[in-house]
Amino acid sequence: MNANDTLAWIRLCRVDDIPPLGSRVVERDAGNLALFRTAQDRVFALLDRCPHKQGPLSQGIVHGESVTCPLHGWNIGLDDGQAKAPDQGCARRFPVRVEAGVVYVEGPPLRADARPPGGGTGGLAEPDPLCPGSGGALAPTVGDAQRNG
Numbered sequence: 001m002n003a004n005d006t007l008a009w010i011r012l013c014r015v016d017d018i019p020p021l022g023s024r025v026v027e028r029d030a031g032n033l034a035l036f037r038t039a040q041d042r043v044f045a046l047l048d049r050c051p052h053k054q055g056p057l058s059q060g061i062v063h064g065e066s067v068t069c070p071l072h073g074w075n076i077g078l079d080d081g082q083a084k085a086p087d088q089g090c091a092r093r094f095p096v097r098v099e100a101g102v103v104y105v106e107g108p109p110l111r112a113d114a115r116p117p118g119g120g121t122g123g124l125a126e127p128d129p130l131c132p133g134s135g136g137a138l139a140p141t142v143g144d145a146q147r148n149g
């Protein structure tokens with residue numbers, strides 16, 4: 001069994017629970033998840049930490065398919081988590097699926113006893129291959145989401 005065998009799609013909220021051009025935070029022990037909704041109702045999920053100095057991306061301004069960090073104005077791509085040039089770095093991103101207006105994020109099982117052998121937390125604990133060094137493991141706990149914006 002490898003870590004990916006334990007991934008599951010976690011139901012988080014409805015698309016309508018995320019304000020257009022806004023965000024919603026899902027609180028997690030190992031780092032909050034920020035869900036973003038574009039003007040075209042596309043939904044993206046990033047770790048809520050700017051790659052610059054850990055600013056809360058969920059508090060930023062969504063434009064197109066980017067978010068501008070509220071602290072120092074870096075622009076981060078929502079689809080890949082990459083900082084736009086000339087800045088460099090990236091925020092951990094998570095796969096999102098929307099079905100019948102419901103948002104799911106791919107993650108490990110919610111039950112602690114369902115962790116993969118060896119004590120891992122499933123695929124979300126693995127580094128994002130497009131974002132080396134981003135870490136971003138999310139604890140497999142159920143976090144209540146709160147509206148932000």
Ligand code: FES
Pocket residue numbers: 050051052053054055069070071072073074
């Ligand atoms: S912390 Fe985000 S731009 Fe500085």
